[in-house]
Amino acid sequence: MNRFDYVRAGTVAEAVQAFGAGARFIAGGTNLIDLMKYEVEKPGRLIDITHLPLDRIEAHGDGLRIGALVTNAKVAYDDRVTERYPLLRNAILAGASAQLRNAASTGGNLLQRTRCYYFYDVATPCNKRAPGSGCPAIGGMNRIHAIFGTSDKCIATHPSDMCIALAALEATVQVNGPQGERSIPFSEFHRLPGESPETDTNLAPGEIVVSVDLPESRFPQHFTYLKLRDRLSYAFALVSVAAGLELDGDRIKTARLALGGVAHKPWRNREAEALLEGKPATRASFQDAADLIVAEAKPQSENGFKIDLARRAIVRGLEQAAAGTPQSLSDKRIQ
Template sequence: MNRFDYVRPTTVAEAIQALGSDASARFIAGGTNLVDLMKYNVEKPGRLIDITRLPLGGIAEHEGGLRIGTLVSNADLAYDARIQTRYPLLSSALLAGASAQLRNAASTGGNLNQRTRCYYFYDEGTPCNKREPGSGCPAIGGVNRIHAIFGASEACIATNPSDMCVALAALEATVQVTGPDGDRAIAFADYHRLPGDDPSKDNSLKPGEIVLSVDLPARDYGQHHTYLKLRDRLSYAFALVSVAAALELDGRTIKTARLALGGVAHKPWRNVEAEALLQGKPATRESFQAAADLIVAEAKPQSENGFKIELARRAIVRGLEQAAAGTPQNQSDKRIQ
């Protein structure tokens, strides 16, 4: 691990100033991802800016929804009574991720900005376009069982590892940020990037910007939702495929559908055409299968992860069935219902 400066600002303005134009400076809160990357020499910050004393905690009412401060821990967010009542999809996704110890430390902003868990990205001894643009992507044609089937490019096939972000995508959250050019709001669908020709940048933050909060809209899908996470083992594992499904029903007719997938792309994956296809349709397996078929039709597997296509198809149908029935996946008993 390299030597670095350490500062602990007490205001947002001080934090932005401390970041300045230093490309090697990094914000740190819980450090559950950044410290790992530092140990592997993937991240080599010249300065760590500890933001834990900034006034960015708390969950508050905001325009009919809720505003979640960037420093709210994953545990506090998952167990907050307002989240569990109004946004149980988010609570379920958080409880499906990591371990209790990590959820106690991990922050909302940190989860939002965590890096990929690609084997090659973590191995400094191998090329990686995400670490060193232009060096290559050995996952293409290499060990790629956990990698993307949607939105990948010739430069990168890594996936976003977050469970929280899959739920936030389905809930259509908004990310509030500030920086040298002032405040701005970023729709969640626009926050994370696809790799394209430059996979080194995971999100749409501008230099010097910091996340202030994540805003949840008034629509909550409290009754008909599920977060279904399929993985190699039942705990402490990243998703091979996950599904965040939320429905608004009129009897057995679908008024609104929101669907996001995790473990399959460089960002939480939504297909608005599939959501539109479900609108006005009966909440039946046939409707859900049609939506699943539309989504997976654009999948492009790698040499070892073709199984994800059928896994995703079945997970989408199962997730929508759980949501329609009002029987969300139990994150304590992870057997598929």
């Protein structure tokens, strides 16, 4: 691990002012410290933001405002989240471990970096770590990699569970930086790799996440977070589905669907959501939506299985949501 300066910020303004080339904000550190140990990240300065007043969950309009320093565990077990946004709760509890959820922050969850084998191995090329060096995952070991939104520069996937639910809930990210405050719709917060895979988000230099705002309560009854992985616990998703439905009788009034484990960012297909609206909440409708989504998949040499896995997961997730029987948190096996 390289040597670095340490600064403790007392206010958001101090944190922004302390930022400069080679600096990183640190809160729970559950991802950044790992990256520093592997020498993937070599910050010259760490700005400790754990003393900022961003550790509360508060009412905000008809929704909730979750401070950037609220731990994942605190979000998951907050009564208001449990009652009004159970999709978010279930997604958080499907990820990591209890120890990590106690330390990991909301803002940090948004900013965690990919778990690509090559990204973590500094002895190999990686365009995300060293732009222009190449992407050995293309044609290499790519079983866990993306099937949507890839480029010839990067096929890595976004690792978060929480972010998949936030995408389906259409949250908004509040940030502060050298140019002041601004709001970023969640769909625009993360980036696809394109020509610059080293840039994961649309944050400007020096900007810090202040909060995540949830809109009016959606899908408190008809939802699920379905996570398919190699192990039943403590494993990243091969494919995950965050599904929320509003029903009018036996027909779908509103549908929101986000996928994890398949792209460089939480993956949504608004055409598929629109296709579901007004249709009966039946397996046939769900299969049509799933077929539309996977039609644009571009598999690599080892991850073609994800196409059928995603298709079946989408149908199963929508069936769970429609029936009001979300995936169990205690028994992770898919029935």
